[in-house]
Amino acid sequence: MKNIALVGFMGTGKTVVAEELAKRLKMNFVDLDDLIERKEGKKINQIFAEKGEPYFRQVEKEIVKEVSCQKAQVIACGGGVVLDEGNVQNLKRNGIMICLSARPEIILERTKGYIHRPLLNVEDPKRKIEELLRFRAPFYAKADYTIDTSVLTIEKVVEKIIDIFNEEVRQ
Numbered sequence: 038m039k040n041i042a043l044v045g046f047m048g049t050g051k052t053v054v055a056e057e058l059a060k061r062l063k064m065n066f067v068d069l070d071d072l073i074e075r076k077e078g079k080k081i082n083q084i085f086a087e088k089g090e091p092y093f094r095q096v097e098k099e100i101v102k103e104v105s106c107q108k109a110q111v112i113a114c115g116g117g118v119v120l121d122e123g124n125v126q127n128l129k130r131n132g133i134m135i136c137l138s139a140r141p142e143i144i145l146e147r148t149k150g151y152i153h154r155p156l157l158n159v160e161d162p163k164r165k166i167e168e169l170l171r172f173r174a175p176f177y178a179k180a181d182y183t184i185d186t187s188v189l190t191i192e193k194v195v196e197k198i199i200d201i202f203n204e205e206v207r208q
């Protein structure tokens with residue numbers, strides 16, 4: 038059975054949707070950030086602070102390679118996974134890639150109050166979100182499907198993905 042890789046910006050709902058989706062489809066739930074933290078024995082914030090973003094991306098790439106070899110998994114990816122073409126190729130090899138999106142103001146609302154995302158721990162997170170979204174748009178466009186989660190419930194997003202998945206499996 039194919040994997041489902043959920044990509045998209047921080048705060049678009051990848052982790053909660055992936056967890057629910059995995060339950061509904063009786064597939065394995067995998068969160069790449071969790072695996073990175075476990076491998077390094079450190080929180081993402083700490084990895085960024087002590088070793089820098091390039092090191093984090095290197096570990097992320099190794100984890101993507103390992104996870105992509107397995108099947109029947111719902112994979113919640115970190116928001117920057119798509120910046121590396123090798124990651125995109127690996128994640129698509131055994132699965133479909135679905136991008137969750139949301140409007141910048143919704144992303145701000147959903148992410149404010151949390152400090153575990155180093156890229157948004159800045160003075161003007163709204164501006165940072167807009168900048169990153171602009172820069173990353175062509176990378177997120179590499180996904181096979183995109184679902185705007187701005188006004189959807191988790192349940193609704195899960196149903197849409199199940200429909201897509203059933204179509205893909207039938208092909």
Ligand code: S3P
Pocket residue numbers: 045046047048051070081114115116117118153154155156
């Ligand atoms: C990142 C997103 C985070 C995490 C890291 C970098 C990004 O994951 O991988 O902080 O570059 O967008 P979430 O999208 O799960 O928050």
